[in-house]
Amino acid sequence: MILFNPAAIKSTMLYLLATSALAIFIDETSIHLDMIYSWIFAVNGMLIAVMAKDKFSAIINFGRTPEGTLLWLALAGGYPGLFIARFLFNHKTTKPEFVKPMWFLLFLQISAILYYFVALDPSF
Numbered sequence: 001m002i003l004f005n006p007a008a009i010k011s012t013m014l015y016l017l018a019t020s021a022l023a024i025f026i027d028e029t030s031i032h033l034d035m036i037y038s039w040i041f042a043v044n045g046m047l048i049a050v051m052a053k054d055k056f057s058a059i060i061n062f063g064r065t066p067e068g069t070l071l072w073l074a075l076a077g078g079y080p081g082l083f084i085a086r087f088l089f090n091h092k093t094t095k096p097e098f099v100k101p102m103w104f105l106l107f108l109q110i111s112a113i114l115y116y117f118v119a120l121d122p123s124f
Contacts (some may be wrong), residue, residue: 002097008068015073019046044081047073051085051092058091067098075105 002008023042027035050073054065070092074082082102085091092098 002066002068002101003071005066005068008066008072011066011069012072015046015050015069016076019043019073019076022046040077043073043076043078044084047078047081048085048088051082051089055089055091067092067095070098071101071105074102075109079106079109 019039019042022045023035023038026041027033027038030038033041047070050065050070054070057064070082086093092102
């Protein structure tokens with residue numbers, strides 16, 4: 001599966017480190033946003049930037065971003081950014097090796113969130 005490609009894991013770790021730094025910067029400079037909101041802003045912004053880089057790298061035939069990296073960043077909270085970037089750059093819209101895992105992971109993530117709120121959090 002494309003998620004466990006060593007190159008994807010390596011680049012994902014670098015992007016997540018940069019995303020963490022960006023989230024801390026947003027948290028420290030914002031008007032008292034919770035850290036979770038800072039993380040969501042940071043990971044979505046990072047994913048849009050990475051998708052833009054990958055699209056333009058594809059146009060000029062330069063080093064590409066592994067698809068697993070895009071999926072890991074989406075799984076880390078960047079699904080809105082993934083869908084925005086797919087629309088803005090018309091990138092990764094038809095390739096089945098990317099689209100099928102993307103929808104599967106989105107379903108899995110929504111299921112986990114619903115399970116948390118319905119089964120584990122009785123106050124919901």
